[in-house]
Amino acid sequence: MRFAMIIEYDGTDYSGWQRQKNGISVQQKIEEALEKLFIKKITIVGSGRTDKGVHAEGQVAHFDAETDLSEFKIKGSLNFFLPEDIKIREIKKVADDFHAQFDAKSKIYVFNTYISRVKSPLKSRYYVQIIPPLDIELMRESAKQIVGKHDFSSFSVKNGDTPSTTIRQISRIDIIEKGDTVIFEVEGPGFLYKMVRSIVGTLIWIGRGKLSPDCIERMFSSGDRALGGKTLAANGLVLKRVIYAEAPK
Amino acid sequence: MRFAMIIEYDGTDYSGWQRQKNGISVQQKIEEALEKLFIKKITIVGSGRTDKGVHAEGQVAHFDAETDLSEFKIKGSLNFFLPEDIKIREIKKVADDFHAQFDAKSKIYVFNTYISRVKSPLKSRYYVQIIPPLDIELMRESAKQIVGKHDFSSFSVKNGDTPSTTIRQISRIDIIEKGDTVIFEVEGPGFLYKMVRSIVGTLIWIGRGKLSPDCIERMFSSGDRALGGKTLAANGLVLKRVIYAEAPK
Numbered sequence: 001m002r003f004a005m006i007i008e009y010d011g012t013d014y015s016g017w018q019r020q021k022n023g024i025s026v027q028q029k030i031e032e033a034l035e036k037l038f039i040k041k042i043t044i045v046g047s048g049r050t051d052k053g054v055h056a057e058g059q060v061a062h063f064d065a066e067t068d069l070s071e072f073k074i075k076g077s078l079n080f081f082l083p084e085d086i087k088i089r090e091i092k093k094v095a096d097d098f099h100a101q102f103d104a105k106s107k108i109y110v111f112n113t114y115i116s117r118v119k120s121p122l123k124s125r126y127y128v129q130i131i132p133p134l135d136i137e138l139m140r141e142s143a144k145q146i147v148g149k150h151d152f153s154s155f156s157v158k159n160g161d162t163p164s165t166t167i168r169q170i171s172r173i174d175i176i177e178k179g180d181t182v183i184f185e186v187e188g189p190g191f192l193y194k195m196v197r198s199i200v201g202t203l204i205w206i207g208r209g210k211l212s213p214d215c216i217e218r219m220f221s222s223g224d225r226a227l228g229g230k231t232l233a234a235n236g237l238v239l240k241r242v243i244y245a246e247a248p249k
Numbered sequence: 250m251r252f253a254m255i256i257e258y259d260g261t262d263y264s265g266w267q268r269q270k271n272g273i274s275v276q277q278k279i280e281e282a283l284e285k286l287f288i289k290k291i292t293i294v295g296s297g298r299t300d301k302g303v304h305a306e307g308q309v310a311h312f313d314a315e316t317d318l319s320e321f322k323i324k325g326s327l328n329f330f331l332p333e334d335i336k337i338r339e340i341k342k343v344a345d346d347f348h349a350q351f352d353a354k355s356k357i358y359v360f361n362t363y364i365s366r367v368k369s370p371l372k373s374r375y376y377v378q379i380i381p382p383l384d385i386e387l388m389r390e391s392a393k394q395i396v397g398k399h400d401f402s403s404f405s406v407k408n409g410d411t412p413s414t415t416i417r418q419i420s421r422i423d424i425i426e427k428g429d430t431v432i433f434e435v436e437g438p439g440f441l442y443k444m445v446r447s448i449v450g451t452l453i454w455i456g457r458g459k460l461s462p463d464c465i466e467r468m469f470s471s472g473d474r475a476l477g478g479k480t481l482a483a484n485g486l487v488l489k490r491v492i493y494a495e496a497p498k
Contacts (some may be wrong), residue, residue, distance in 0.1 A: 010370040121259040
């Protein structure tokens with residue numbers, strides 16, 4: 001039978017979601033916990049990767065296991081075996097053909113920043129500092145140009161894998177102010193490598209007056225990453241939620 | 250001339266505010282930075298101690314130094330010498346008789362909690378977990394009994410120093426819900442050792458139904474710490490602000 005789980009993790013000390021030869025991944029830690037519980041190697045399939053240092057509030061993954069244990073018992077046992085910085089928030093039985101990656105309709109990423117001339121010790125783990133002034137309305141206006149379907153090759157960084165297409169769709173960018181923090185919420189069905197961090201970095205350079213808003217149009221038409229703002233640090237990024245047509249919610 | 254500064258720190262890796270023989274304190278780190286800047290030993294006086302592992306968003310301290318450097322330059326230099334988990338947010342020249350401890354009118358502490366059956370990796374550094382259910386209205390009602398002037402000996406833990414009186418005044422307890430988090434804001438002119446953590450711990454035990462609200466009256470009259478809830482962990486506590494009649498604000 002197939003199980004899907006919602007996973008929260010602090011990515012600070014991991015090489016990313018995906019299992020790899022060098023460095024410890026979140027996937028590896030969860031597969032080790034599953035092996036301890038079921039005394040058997042079990043592979044999990046995530047909704048997608050998160051990079052080194054990126055966090056998740058709601059990563060989703062599925063796995064197959066034959067067991068009589070209740071969902072409640074499986075969750076409790078896995079959390080007992082998992083380290084403090086990775087926890088299973090929910091686990092439930094799903095249809096045998098549920099697929100955490102292929103069935104994902106949309107993903108919501110959050111990028112956390114704060115505006116200050118001085119680094120904030122209490123924010124440095126989960127937020128990226130922005131030196132003021134920052135024109136938030138100009139960022140909101142510019143974000144409208146990014147929403148929609150575009151060739152996002154200039155809003156990403158090349159890695160080993162070459163995607164079959166660099167056309168992606170962004171359905172929503174919300175920029176939320178709370179005190180001295182500015183939170184970017186970016187939603188879309190799929191993302192290229194480092195795409196959220198490139199989008200938010202470009203918006204912030206526009207908001208700080210270091211780039212003109214028309215750079216976005218030129219980035220789309222030229223495909224030139226060098227025209228955009230810098231790719232922001234991983235510690236500000238959180239995979240907040242993965243949305244499916246049906247469960248898991 | 251005398252300077253006052255507002256200091257933010259992540260207390261996780263420190264033995265507390267106050268200089269001591271065993272362990273590294275926040276005070277020691279700031280005094281080391283001052284010595285590097287002024288090539289001279291300088292003692293700082295804080296508004297009060299914070300315990301091992303407690304954080305501060307707005308601790309205040311003063312020190313004396315003869316210098317031609319601007320406040321801006323002093324702040325920048327100290328922050329250059331300080332580690333990432335301690336930063337000076339503001340620094341300004343004050344009257345020669347300003348005293349960070351004796352002139353403090355009031356302090357605001359925040360205690361961060363979240364309600365969940367599963368530990369949250371992204372909250373574990375700054376929040377304490379509470380297992381549901383939690384009756385927030387009952388906690389708010391009970392908090393009214395604590396506000397005011399009382400003998401708080403049963404809401405504190407004895408340490409080496411014996412205070413001349415255990416009468417203290419709490420001017421305000423606000424309990425704020427935000428998503429799955431519950432934030433306690435406690436304000437008063439002065440606090441006994443571990444007093445905020447004892448007050449919040451007792452309120453939470455009442456909210457969880459483990460103690461009856463009338464235990465507060467009995468704690469005040471008997472002075473018996475054992476009647477209250479448990480003293481909560483230090484990582485949830487933040488000294489948010491110290492209030493003075495005049496600057497620094």
